[in-house]
Amino acid sequence: MAIxxxxxxxxxxxxxxxxxxxxxESTKEEFNKILNWVEQLSEVDTSNVEPLVSVHxxxxxxxxxxxxxxxxxxxxxxxxxxxxxxxxxxxxxxx
Amino acid sequence: MTYTIKTAQNExxxxxxxxxxxxxxxxxxxxxxxSTAFGDDANENVSFIDAGMPGMLPVLNKECVHQxxxxxxxxxxxxxxxxxxxxxxxxxADQPNGYQITQYEYPIVGKGCVKxxxxxxxxxxxxxxxxxxxxxxxxxxxxxxPKKSYIDFxxxxxxxxxxVTEPDFRSPDExxxxxxxxxxxxxxxxxxxxxxDEGSMRCDASVSVxxxxxxxxxxxxxxxxxxxxxxxxxxIENEAKRQIEIYEQGGTIEQQTRQFDQSTxxxxxxxxxxYADDYRYFPEPDLPPxxxxxxxxxxxxxxMVELPDAKKERFIKQFGLTPYDAEILTESKETADFxxxxxxxxxxxxxxxxxxxxxxxxxxxxxLSLDQSPVTPQMIGELVDLIxxxxxxxxxxxxxxxxxxxxxxxxxxxxxxxGLKQVTDTSAIEKIVDEVLASNPDNLKAYLDGKTxxxxxxxxxxxxxxxGAANPSLVNELLKKKLG
Numbered sequence: 001m002a003i004x005x006x007x008x009x010x011x012x013x014x015x016x017x018x019x020x021x022x023x024x025e026s027t028k029e030e031f032n033k034i035l036n037w038v039e040q041l042s043e044v045d046t047s048n049v050e051p052l053v054s055v056h057x058x059x060x061x062x063x064x065x066x067x068x069x070x071x072x073x074x075x076x077x078x079x080x081x082x083x084x085x086x087x088x089x090x091x092x093x094x095x
Numbered sequence: 096m097t098y099t100i101k102t103a104q105n106e107x108x109x110x111x112x113x114x115x116x117x118x119x120x121x122x123x124x125x126x127x128x129x130s131t132a133f134g135d136d137a138n139e140n141v142s143f144i145d146a147g148m149p150g151m152l153p154v155l156n157k158e159c160v161h162q163x164x165x166x167x168x169x170x171x172x173x174x175x176x177x178x179x180x181x182x183x184x185x186x187x188a189d190q191p192n193g194y195q196i197t198q199y200e201y202p203i204v205g206k207g208c209v210k211x212x213x214x215x216x217x218x219x220x221x222x223x224x225x226x227x228x229x230x231x232x233x234x235x236x237x238x239x240x241p242k243k244s245y246i247d248f249x250x251x252x253x254x255x256x257x258x259v260t261e262p263d264f265r266s267p268d269e270x271x272x273x274x275x276x277x278x279x280x281x282x283x284x285x286x287x288x289x290x291x292d293e294g295s296m297r298c299d300a301s302v303s304v305x306x307x308x309x310x311x312x313x314x315x316x317x318x319x320x321x322x323x324x325x326x327x328x329x330x331i332e333n334e335a336k337r338q339i340e341i342y343e344q345g346g347t348i349e350q351q352t353r354q355f356d357q358s359t360x361x362x363x364x365x366x367x368x369x370y371a372d373d374y375r376y377f378p379e380p381d382l383p384p385x386x387x388x389x390x391x392x393x394x395x396x397x398x399m400v401e402l403p404d405a406k407k408e409r410f411i412k413q414f415g416l417t418p419y420d421a422e423i424l425t426e427s428k429e430t431a432d433f434x435x436x437x438x439x440x441x442x443x444x445x446x447x448x449x450x451x452x453x454x455x456x457x458x459x460x461x462x463l464s465l466d467q468s469p470v471t472p473q474m475i476g477e478l479v480d481l482i483x484x485x486x487x488x489x490x491x492x493x494x495x496x497x498x499x500x501x502x503x504x505x506x507x508x509x510x511x512x513x514g515l516k517q518v519t520d521t522s523a524i525e526k527i528v529d530e531v532l533a534s535n536p537d538n539l540k541a542y543l544d545g546k547t548x549x550x551x552x553x554x555x556x557x558x559x560x561x562x563g564a565a566n567p568s569l570v571n572e573l574l575k576k577k578l579g
Contacts, residue, residue: 063155090244
């Protein structure tokens with residue numbers, strides 16, 4: 001799969017990465033190099049193999065339903081660039 | 096009767112599917128130990144996991160899995176013993192990780208089916224496509240500051256079940272009936288409180304239209320976060336009409352996301368689908384696949400309670416209720432239990448009449464919930480018995496009910512203390528009848544001269560003279576005899 005400059009822009013937008021126009025070409029090449037390297041995997045025929053999502057076997061380690069956390073509001077808000085009335089404050093986001 | 100929208104030129108049909116987000120009832124969040132309590136101070140119930148702090152790892156809450164499986168069983172659905180968590184990537188202030196942990200290709204619950212009952216007495220099966228579990232996002236508050244949005248993460252990470260239906264709805268009524276039925280089922284199961292106005296049950300509707308008889312489906316619009324059954328029905332109807340108008344003017348519909356405006360009842364444009372929905376799902380690396388076994392599922396089956404459909408059928412058979420009465424009485428488990436306690440050992444049909452009549456009227460008038468009622472199920476059963484045994488008349492029973500409501504005393508005690516027992520002693524009633532006839536010679540003469548419609552008046556006078564305690568049929572009988 002070859003990536004073009006538009007795809008680079010699109011992926012950058014979705015990942016909120018700023019890529020200068022001057023860097024588009026080189027980013028595209030790096031992208032394609034990585035993809036080509038990964039492409040080697042498709043040389044193996046996996047048509048009869050179920051995807052392996054995880055190497056963990058058996059049951060998930062799950063926790064009991066107990067309240068063990070929270071009430072650390074000051075710490076939660078400590079690194080917020082902006083906070084008001086105990087809320088995180090962000091530039092207005094109304095779609 | 097099929098629902099269609101007729102215009103001057105055409106007859107149109109609605110095609111609609113629903114996605115319902117139900118907050119799972121659990122003490123703590125789905126991936127963290129913070130509380131799920133609603134209405135606490137902002138950001139109190141937040142852990143570093145919910146706040147998306149670097150290096151924090153999610154740990155699955157057993158109860159959320161349990162609740163989802165129970166809900167799946169309640170919707171007659173396939174439980175998947177293998178399911179996988181996925182990351183749904185998007186940037187928004189309500190989601191500090193930049194992704195939501197959800198399930199995508201492998202949801203925990205697969206296909207199911209829910210029967211809905213329609214206003215015309217017919218029923219219809221609605222297909223459930225799937226249920227997956229995921230984390231809720233934070234709550235954004237937009238109206239406190241003109242330039243800023245405030246974010247409260249108390250809701251972030253609360254467990255959700257997203258229930259997706261097939262596009263089986265052909266009318267707003269069907270969608271409304273489904274939402275009510277679903278709400279009733281999750282409340283019976285205790286897996287979601289179903290409060291749409293508090294946002295613990297939220298509905299998105301996908302709506303498209305097509306000409307009657309047309310095959311296939313046209314482009315659809317998805318209407319987000321409609322927060323009541325009534326609004327959902329209104330949104331579906333108005334969105335269908337909007338699309339029809341566009342088609343009839345020669346336009347086309349693009350797949351899009353719309354928002355319901357409560358003040359106008361209309362939907363308004365939010366965004367085009369293709370632009371916003373590039374979620375780049377991939378399997379969640381921080382959580383292994385979720386494996387369940389038969390024993391686990393069987394154990395949850397054993398916990399299943401009698402659900403509204405089964406209860407309704409049983410009430411019809413066991414107590415001789417009409418389907419309509421049984422439907423109302425089984426909509427909530429609390430009402431059904433109340434009825435059943437009142438009806439057991441008594442005349443169920445009459446008990447139902449009292450509950451659906453005077454009892455509900457008083458509850459509503461006093462804005463009381465069932466558990467605040469001064470009248471207990473036992474009192475209603477007893478009251479019905481007193482009428483059946485002829486101890487009091489139906490009319491007196493109404494007064495007794497009012498006193499029961501005020502004093503919380505048992506009906507027998509009220510009847511005893513107030514001397515309301517129906518007089519069934521013929522000689523006692525005869526005496527009253529004689530008095531009435533003797534003190535109204537003019538009317539008696541008029542009656543005997545042929546003015547026979549005065550009969551009712553004599554019955555009334557006798558009842559009045561007995562202070563309502565005389566047995567009405569005996570009064571009738573005696574008067575007929577005396578007046579010849």
